[in-house]
Amino acid sequence: MSDKFKVLVTRKLPPEAMEMIEKECELRVNPADRAMTKGELEKAIQGVEGLLCLLSDTIDEKLLQINPDLKVIANYAVGYDNIALEACTKRGIPVSNTPGVLTETTADLAWALLMATARRVVEADKFTRAGKYEGWGPMLLRGGDVYGKKLGIIGLGRIGKAVARRAVGGFAMDVFYYSNSREEEFAQEYGLKYLGFKELLETSDFVSLHLPLTSETEKLLGEEEFKLMKDTAYLVNTSRGAIIDERALLQAIREGEIAGAGLDVYEDEPKLTPGLVGEENIVLLPHIGSASIETRTKMATRAAKNLLAGLKGEELPHIVNPEALN
Ligand code: NAP
Secondary structure: OOOEEEEEEEOOOOOOHHHHHHEEEEEOOOOOOOOOOOOHHHOOOOOOEEEEOOOOOOEEEHHHHHHOOOEEEEEOOOOOOOOHHEEEEEEEEOOOOOOOHHHHHHHHHHHHHHHHHHOOOOHHHHHHOOOOOOOOOOOOOOOOOOHHHHEEOOOOOOHHHHHHHHHHHHHOOOEEEOOOOHHHHHHHHHEEEEHHHHHHHHHOOEEEEOOOOOOOOOOOOOOOHHHOOOOOOEEEEOOOOOHOOOHHHHHHHHHHOOOOOEEOOEEEOOEEOOOOOOOOOEEEEOOOOOOOHHHHHHHHHHHHHHHHHHOOOOOOEEOOHHHOOO
């Protein structure tokens, strides 16, 4: 019998990470090029000591009960709202994430969404491909300006700061933020101004979300909040979909309460709220915030390092529940 650690990897990862894990572990990998179903996960988790999972895998109390011998969970994401953290802590299971390596890549995508939404890039591309371009037109596909406008960042953490740096350095924007911590040093260095939540919504031409999904942030933006925003404002969400009430967003856009939205994440992904697809002034991306070749490799090797450390009883480089080890 093999004396290697038994691990489950719920989706094939970049080869560098697979090799790291294979060297030291007996590997069980989801053979399909899609997320595992709940039933598949429940079956595959039996008998493994380590789990490397994706943000789309729900790791709940029931799953933990199926395998009482699980020693470590390494999430292939910086967000970990897919994992029942308290239940893991109670069972002494350390959980890790992949912070930092995806910050700039996700900030780039937030900017791509912001620009695409304001300047109607996706709509314009479809228009051109459809053979509708018959020459320069004074009224053709007019959008919103970005340069020099007011950007409101909600959640001034790693990614929020990276978005702010681009806004100040490249687009001469006035940047406002609302966040748990005041981050005074950073705010002073880049000239950011702290505003209360409502005031930020009322002031900003662009609102970009960079919060984790928690019980406090779920549906933080709904009907009332969209009414506070300017009717010329755009919302960008590269954090987690459930921070927005999607139906209320759709209604706000249809009623002209805000000008448009750029979404990388959805309330109940991969399902989309009916009606979203039909709105030209919403840009829809399939959760690709961190999807650059380099970053996905770094995330995978980081997750692999966390997994191997946990299996060996060593300190996990990026543990999110250190109290699990007490
Ligand atoms: P981070 O460094 O932890 O930043 C999150 C910020 O939000 C922190 O400043 C935190 O403040 C603040 N915050 C938390 N709860 C708050 C609340 N209730 N009210 C106000 N501020 C609050 O995380 P990050 O690395 O920037 O990532 C942010 C999120 O982006 C992740 O959690 C993940 O869900 C999402 N993400 C998405 C993609 C994608 O592919 N679209 C990629 C990467 C990340 P304190 O730390 O002071 O509590």
